[in-house]
């Protein structure tokens with residue numbers, strides 16, 4: 001996949017290859033009670049990503065037929081074998097093989113389809129947290145070496161797993177809409193740079209029996225934020241710790257200029273359960289030891305960030321469901337959480353289909 005992305009325009013530069021520097025970060029992280037997940041990162045940037053995908057699309061033009069803006073309502077299955085799909089506008093498309101890749105926004109739809117087909121789904125954890133925004137210099141030592149430092153922390157009080165996710169150096173905080181629910185996210189451009197770096201601090205929860213609706217739980221918290229603020233909330237860490245809401249005036253006084261202008265200054269403690277707030281605050285204290293200044297009163301917290309990791313369908317090694325010739329891949333199938341992994345899952349399913357076709361020929 002990496003070769004394919006670079007062929008269509010992803011940049012050559014790879015972060016995380018300087019082992020001495022990585023080991024240095026790892027050592028300092030360990031002293032702060034944080035575990036560094038080593039990884040190599042190639043950063044495309046939001047605008048380059050769109051460009052790369054357009055080039056891929058142009059390459060495929062004429063080789064296959066694409067139907068955009070065509071929402072699939074249901075899968076057509078007969079005798080435990082997939083036959084095709086039916087779209088919302090009533091048209092049917094028949095095929096020997098179907099690969100379903102609905103992403104996170106289509107995760108609930110896929111779960112509902114699995115229920116209709118009598119397939120048992122396995123619940124994934126739900127990740128709830130905030131997006132933290134600080135001046136870029138605070139994280140520069142880490143982002144220069146790793147681009148996206150992935151750090152894990154086990155909270156002292158609850159022993160929950162807390163992690164950094166989707167670090168956006170010199171990036172901006174953005175909103176994201178999931179079926180009408182507004183959450184936060186972050187992105188970096190290749191060319192356009194801001195003075196800030198943002199990252200998600202997320203707490204993972206795997207609910208136990210009888211609860212089986214982690215997506216609904218995450219959405220509930222996000223909806224509560226939307227209800228209170230009309231969208232997303234931004235709060236200075238200092239205000240959160242002082243037990244008061246942030247106001248426009250308090251944010252303006254701070255040293256971090258928010259990149260998401262539409263966020264409403266407010267109080268995240270009305271939204272996030274005590275457990276999550278405690279975990280997040282502990283994590284910020286730990287991060288401050290390797291990125292001094294991160295745990296400061298002017299650091300901005302945007303809420304809420306929720307990762308709706310989808311339910312997993314029972315799949316075999318080539319990502320086929322118990323319905324013959326029906327494959328599910330990517331984030332919507334609860335298998336992946338990033339671009340390259342999602343792409344790899346597509347290749348796994350596609351190779352199997354090619355193999356079957358070759359055997360049949």
Ligand SMILES: Cc1cc2nc3c(=O)[nH]c(=O)nc-3n(C[C@H](O)[C@H](O)[C@H](O)COP(=O)(O)OP(=O)(O)OC[C@H]3O[C@@H](n4cnc5c(N)ncnc54)[C@H](O)[C@@H]3O)c2cc1C
Nearest residue numbers: 071072101102103104106185330331332337338339340342
């Ligand atoms: C703001 C943001 C920043 C991110 N940054 C990074 C990053 O830096 N690095 C990284 O690796 N990953 C990043 N990701 C994650 C990455 O985008 C996903 O992991 C990846 O796109 C998943 O691919 P996918 O094909 O599974 O799903 P998607 O890319 O979500 O595609 C699924 C598509 O299916 C469509 N769909 C859903 N239901 C239906 C239906 N019923 N009928 C028809 N179509 C349907 C959706 O509209 C969507 O177009 C980011 C995501 C976001 C939102």
